[in-house]
Amino acid sequence: MSEQQSNLAELRDAVSGLRPSRIRWSDSWLLILGSALLPLGIGLILLGWYGSAQTSLDWEQTPYLISGGLLGLGLLGVGTAMFFSYWMTRLVRSTEETARQEREHQLRVEQLLTDIAAGQRAAARPTGRGGDQLVVTPDGTMLHRADCVATRGLEVTKPKSYAGLALCGICRPTPPAQRRASTRS
Numbered sequence: 001m002s003e004q005q006s007n008l009a010e011l012r013d014a015v016s017g018l019r020p021s022r023i024r025w026s027d028s029w030l031l032i033l034g035s036a037l038l039p040l041g042i043g044l045i046l047l048g049w050y051g052s053a054q055t056s057l058d059w060e061q062t063p064y065l066i067s068g069g070l071l072g073l074g075l076l077g078v079g080t081a082m083f084f085s086y087w088m089t090r091l092v093r094s095t096e097e098t099a100r101q102e103r104e105h106q107l108r109v110e111q112l113l114t115d116i117a118a119g120q121r122a123a124a125r126p127t128g129r130g131g132d133q134l135v136v137t138p139d140g141t142m143l144h145r146a147d148c149v150a151t152r153g154l155e156v157t158k159p160k161s162y163a164g165l166a167l168c169g170i171c172r173p174t175p176p177a178q179r180r181a182s183t184r185s
């Protein structure tokens with residue numbers, strides 16, 4: 001066996017010990033144990049009260065107070081702490097999920113803004129494909145270049161007349177009168 005194979009076998013043995021155990025502590029155990037300890041604590045308090053109520057002698061009431069009352073209060077405290085821990089764990093996970101969703105949303109918005117900015121830069125410089133063609137939306141009042149970001153995904157047509165149409169501030173098309181003058185010279 002080569003040295004590389006022996007190192008690989010040694011690594012495989014070391015990694016196999018890293019597998020998680022079968023019993024995993026999760027927040028559901030906090031809920032289950034809290035749900036069991038709270039009624040048990042209340043039951044012990046009631047049993048302690050019932051036992052101490054059966055006698056008027058202090059020395060006979062003390063065992064009921066200790067075994068029923070104090071143990072019941074302890075179980076109530078532990079059960080309440082487990083419910084609180086469960087609630088806090090759920091709150092933390094919810095906050096982490098919300099933060100993750102907000103990060104994803106922020107990245108999508110950032111990507112969209114980058115795409116729009118890239119589209120505006122591309123629209124600012126003339127391109128060989130459709131950059132010279134002027135279009136309008138069917139009910140529009142602005143003149144756009146064919147590759148304008150503002151008309152992306154919209155139905156556009158060639159204008160019948162340029163009269164009364166404002167120039168788009170995003171793609172900044174060359175007005176038709178200036179186009180004719182530049183082609184003549």
